[in-house]
Amino acid sequence: MSKYNTLLYYCYSRIENAEQYTQEHLNFCKSLGLVGRIIVADEGLNGTVSGTVEACEAYMKHIHADERFAKTDFKIDEVDEPSFIKMHVRYKSEIVHSGLRDPKYIDPNKETGKHLEPAEFAEMIDRDDVVIVDVRSNYEHNVGRFKNAITFDIDNFRDFPSKINELAQYKDKKILTYCTGGIKCEKASALLLKEGFTDVYQLHGGIIKYGKEAGGKDFEGKCYVFDNRLTVDVNKVNPKVISKCFNCGKETSKMINCANPECNEHFTQCDDCGWELDGCCSTNCKEHTRKREYDGTGYYVKLPQPVQVKSKKVLS
Numbered sequence: 001m002s003k004y005n006t007l008l009y010y011c012y013s014r015i016e017n018a019e020q021y022t023q024e025h026l027n028f029c030k031s032l033g034l035v036g037r038i039i040v041a042d043e044g045l046n047g048t049v050s051g052t053v054e055a056c057e058a059y060m061k062h063i064h065a066d067e068r069f070a071k072t073d074f075k076i077d078e079v080d081e082p083s084f085i086k087m088h089v090r091y092k093s094e095i096v097h098s099g100l101r102d103p104k105y106i107d108p109n110k111e112t113g114k115h116l117e118p119a120e121f122a123e124m125i126d127r128d129d130v131v132i133v134d135v136r137s138n139y140e141h142n143v144g145r146f147k148n149a150i151t152f153d154i155d156n157f158r159d160f161p162s163k164i165n166e167l168a169q170y171k172d173k174k175i176l177t178y179c180t181g182g183i184k185c186e187k188a189s190a191l192l193l194k195e196g197f198t199d200v201y202q203l204h205g206g207i208i209k210y211g212k213e214a215g216g217k218d219f220e221g222k223c224y225v226f227d228n229r230l231t232v233d234v235n236k237v238n239p240k241v242i243s244k245c246f247n248c249g250k251e252t253s254k255m256i257n258c259a260n261p262e263c264n265e266h267f268t269q270c271d272d273c274g275w276e277l278d279g280c281c282s283t284n285c286k287e288h289t290r291k292r293e294y295d296g297t298g299y300y301v302k303l304p305q306p307v308q309v310k311s312k313k314v315l316s
């Protein structure tokens with residue numbers, strides 16, 4: 001039995017005074033000793049938090065006791081150590097950045113794709129009248145995706161709306177969208193409906209819940225996650241490695257950030273190349289004066305700002 005849990009969740013629900021709620025929520029999380037990253041917006045909550053099993057239980061109870069968030073679905077992972085170093089709660093204009101913040105245009109609370117539970121999704125995946133659409137970005141689908149999924153060449157979800165035309169030929173098909181935890185699909189599927197697709201579904205709870213409840217069948221590679229684990233295993237039924245080391249071409253699903261903070265590229269690299277290049281994508285990056293110390297994980301707590309050069313500070 002592990003001592004820590006990591007929770008992944010979101011909830012689309014109107015929050016009045018969201019900025020004030022942000023501060024209160026940060027204080028509450030800190031009082032429980034949680035670490036993680038939460039986004040609060042007028043449209044809802046999106047977070048990954050990590051802490052002791054007791055703290056996580058208290059947190060979920062608190063969220064569910066608030067009627068605005070009563071329906072929140074938590075994906076719970078057992079972890080050996082907390083998945084973050086600090087606790088951040090931030091107010092933003094959207095809980096996932098899509099550039100579609102006008103609730104008069106799309107509002108997942110009112111109209112969104114039909115939710116499919118993992119078992120229902122698994123059953124539909126092989127049908128001829130179904131198209132599987134990955135709404136995530138390059139660094140995510142490159143390391144893992146559903147068999148036969150359509151992916152887009154995007155570096156950020158906010159570029160998804162501009163790619164919808166690539167699906168034009170599938171207007172008469174059933175469109176099944178998926179993402180990591182389900183949050184992006186709420187907007188992606190709502191947008192597809194708005195754009196004239198009529199039969200739109202979304203994988204409820206995303207890849208993470210699918211891994212837990214459907215054994216991850218037909219998900220190839222690993223799932224990119226937004227904490228210090230970088231990727232997690234999903235498929236216990238028919239796993240497959242689909243990514244290769246960026247440097248030597250050997251099969252690997254290890255995902256890292258380039259140790260050169262000004263590059264910070266997300267890419268897959270095998271352990272051998274990692275030690276040889278000191279966690280960098282290239283020898284150029286390896287020689288960079290601000291190169292961070294590589295400890296074999298390729299994860300760096302603070303993603304530095306390109307212009308702001310700060311001296312090393314001890315994080316408390």
Ligand SMILES: [Zn+2]
Nearest residue numbers: 245248270273
């Ligand atoms: Zn390699």
Ligand SMILES: [Zn+2]
Nearest residue numbers: 258263281285
């Ligand atoms: Zn680099």
